[in-house]
Amino acid sequence: xxxxxxxxxxxxxxxxxxxxxxxxxxxxxxxxxxxxxxxxxxxxxxxxxxxxxxxxxxxxxxxxxxxxxxxxxxxxxxxxxxxxxxxxxxxxxxxxxxxxxxxxxxxxxxxxxxxxxxxxxxxxxxxxxxxxxxxxxxxxxxxxxxxxxxxxxxxxxxxxxxxxxxxxxxxxxxxxxxxxxxxxxxxxxxxxxxxxxxxxxxxxxxxxxxxxxxxxxxxxxxxxxxxxxxxxxxxxxxxxxxxxxxxxxxxxxxxxxxxxxxxxxxxxxxxx
Numbered sequence: 001x002x003x004x005x006x007x008x009x010x011x012x013x014x015x016x017x018x019x020x021x022x023x024x025x026x027x028x029x030x031x032x033x034x035x036x037x038x039x040x041x042x043x044x045x046x047x048x049x050x051x052x053x054x055x056x057x058x059x060x061x062x063x064x065x066x067x068x069x070x071x072x073x074x075x076x077x078x079x080x081x082x083x084x085x086x087x088x089x090x091x092x093x094x095x096x097x098x099x100x101x102x103x104x105x106x107x108x109x110x111x112x113x114x115x116x117x118x119x120x121x122x123x124x125x126x127x128x129x130x131x132x133x134x135x136x137x138x139x140x141x142x143x144x145x146x147x148x149x150x151x152x153x154x155x156x157x158x159x160x161x162x163x164x165x166x167x168x169x170x171x172x173x174x175x176x177x178x179x180x181x182x183x184x185x186x187x188x189x190x191x192x193x194x195x196x197x198x199x200x201x202x203x204x205x206x207x208x209x210x211x212x213x214x215x216x217x218x219x220x221x222x223x224x225x226x227x228x229x230x231x232x233x234x235x236x237x238x239x240x241x242x243x244x245x246x247x248x249x250x251x252x253x254x255x256x257x258x259x260x261x262x263x264x265x266x267x268x269x270x271x272x
């Protein structure tokens with residue numbers, strides 16, 4: 001294990017809660033793999049403005065942003081990448097000389113994960129949720145040529161997202177009557193400490209070829225377990241975590257990420 005010293009650059013992940021995150025494991029493995037004097041730590045943060053001021057004061061160099069801050073962080077940024085601005089959500093902060101720039105790699109991670117099992121162009125996707133993750137995934141799916149239908153419990157947020165993405169919104173209760181190729185859960189439903197929850201009933205899953213859940217704690221959510229039982233190909237949240245994290249690493253370091261080493265670290269974490 002490398003010992004940190006006075007020149008060690010500090011990175012981390014902010015969210016509430018954040019203790020469950022596997023991002024520290026994979027980013028620290030990537031730093032070690034390339035011999036970089038950097039460390040990545042969790043930042044449990046409820047107050048976004050206070051957290052960002054702390055990052056500036058302590059010369060933190062880069063931060064991942066997770067639930068529930070992907071949208072609320074935007075007003076406190078000094079600049080934002082045009083793609084992240086279009087998405088309306090940020091998952092990555094690059095900090096230099098106190099200047100904080102926001103960007104988004106979630107859409108890249110999700111697209112790459114899904115592309116391993118399905119051709120997205122021309123595919124109809126039902127996207128569950130209307131928060132920051134759903135915004136990023138919806139943008140990415142449309143960029144890849146998919147048709148996207150947003151389904152959420154809250155009409156106001158769902159309609160707003162559908163308007164921003166120029167796609168269709170339906171109430172979550174109406175998903176059962178919809179035909180599509182892919183179902184993606186972009187909500188936290190099913191995440192520990194409530195793994196018994198699922199966003200949709202099991203009986204509708206047989207109508208899909210692929211089901212993806214961005215939740216990775218637990219790795220096999222109830223949604224994925226029931227989808228596999230219905231004959232669907234399933235994609236868990238680790239693939240998206242890996243690929244969005246690899247894109248973040250490149251933003252922070254300017255170097256190609258050691259993706260296979262990061263994947264190995266995820267595998268080791270799951271075996272513990």
